[in-house]
Amino acid sequence: MTSSEEALIAGESEEGAGRSRAALNMYSPLSAVIRRDPITVPLETTVRAALETMEKKRIGCVVVADPRSRVPLGVFTVQDLLRRVTLPGGDLQQPIACVMTSGLIKLKTHATAHEAALAMARHGVRHVLVVDGAGRLAGIVSQNDLFSLQRVGVKEISTGIQAARDAAELRRAARKIQELADGLMAQGVNAETLTHFISTLNDLLTIRVIEMSADELDLPTVPMCWVALGSEGRLEQTFTTDQDNGIIFDAGSSDADRVREVLLRFASAVNHKLDACGFSLCRGNIMASNPQWCLTIAEWKRKFSSWLFEPQPQALLHAAIFFDLRPVYGDESLAEQLRDWLLGVARDRALFLRLMAENALHCEPPLGPVRNFVYDRSEEFPRTIDLKTYGSRPFVDAARVFSLAHGVAHTSTAERLRGAAEALNFASGGLGAVIDGFHFVHLMRLRNQCRNPVRANRVDPRELSELDRYGLKEAFRQARKLQNRLVSEYRL
Secondary structure, three states: OOOOHHHHHOOOOHHHHHHHHHOOOOOEEEEHHOOOOOOOOOOEEHHHHHHHHHHHHHHOOOEEEEOOOEEEHHHHHHHHHHHHHHOOOOOOOHHHHHOOOOOEEEEOOOOOOHHHHHHHHOOOOOOOEEEEEOOOEEEEHHHHHOOOOHHHHHHHHHHHHHHHHOOHHHHHHHHHHHHHHHHHHOOOOOOOHHHHHHHHHHHHHHHHHHHHHHOOHHHHHOOOOEEEEEHHHOOOOOOOOOEEEEEOOOOOOOOOHHHHHHHHHHHHHHHHHHHOOOOOOOOOOOOOHHHHHEEEHHHHHHHHHHHHHOOOOOHHHHHHHHHHHHHEEEEEEEHHHHHHHHHHOOOOOHHHHHHHHHHHHOOOOOOOOOOEEOOOEEEEOOEEOOOOHHHHHHHHHHHHHHHHOOOOOOHHHHHHHHOOOOOOOOOOOHHOOOOOOOOHHHHHHHHHHHOOHHHOOEEHHHOOOOHHHHHHHHHHHHHHHHHHHHHHHOOO
């Protein structure tokens, strides 16, 4: 199917599809991506009647749905026509139920465009069906609605990841992800879009590693979810990110230790394969292969409760990593259940939130009284600024506190701020400036890691252009504004 046909599937002209792609935010809900109602036919429709509808509407597929409930039952595409009707010499008068594709990839309206892109790449499909909470068809989203895979090379890399059969092929795919990111930066792609591409492809690589490791072991048949934590959980990975991950599984207390024993062997295999692909092992051992972070959902709730109700310094450090959890593979409902429970409990823990806010103020933006840069005392890299600790972290930590206080389910820093904006009475212009500041720092980190991997997150302002120095100072000023909001909210 051509890209223009895919645009028509979504009910748009090519011109309209191009406009929507230009304005698309990859964290937007699919309900905002859908432009028109999809064309549907009932189950008893003949193949000929379906083709006549497709020709009349100039579309490449129709959804087979129950006319009363609007529950989708299947999809009939041009490829289905070729494979199941034309080549076998089938009858055009046969019911469409005999030749439709019934293995549907469905996402809820609140799922994000990022999740849709990931689902398409994982399942090798070019569109997904979008359904509401009752399972009724709400629309179709195609690859063409999200981003042009052919133009930036994502399709080729994702296909290579899917086809990988050994560690060497996965390592090659990891190198290609780095090369793609380098190319996108050279093209001037903005930080939010760039980190989306990196995160999506890294997710695919992680999923393939998990699949390969699962094939090597006889895993217990219990619901299980591999979750990303830290920057990976926030969809804010850079080129020097190490692993932060865990496992949530569902098992009774009598079976938990037996199940955990097998899952730990599995997690160790995954962690070491990821390490071979360039995702270094976590020096703090915050990985799924650590028994502390391979827990039943009941154990995770007890662990989180101990941090929320007894907020010691170590608990605050752990919360800064684990409360950014995001499902990557397996039964995502386990992660969603844990996250919903966390948001319900955390917003009422005033002492915990206050201490988190105090903790978020420890890393002040490195600006002096007259807005000159302030350097830390690094002996190895004197007169440099740590953009991770003093650049990104003030934004990340403040956004986390606001999201917990106001029940924002998103994990990315920008979306957390957008989600809490109304509750915080943030003016749209002021919020936009804060988010732009965060993205400027993040893009500078990515750029610096490519140009100077030894120094990684450290930048020497003397080596920057005048424009970049001005932009960095303004970004730090926005971080300071965000921290001042914490001071005001929690009377610190």
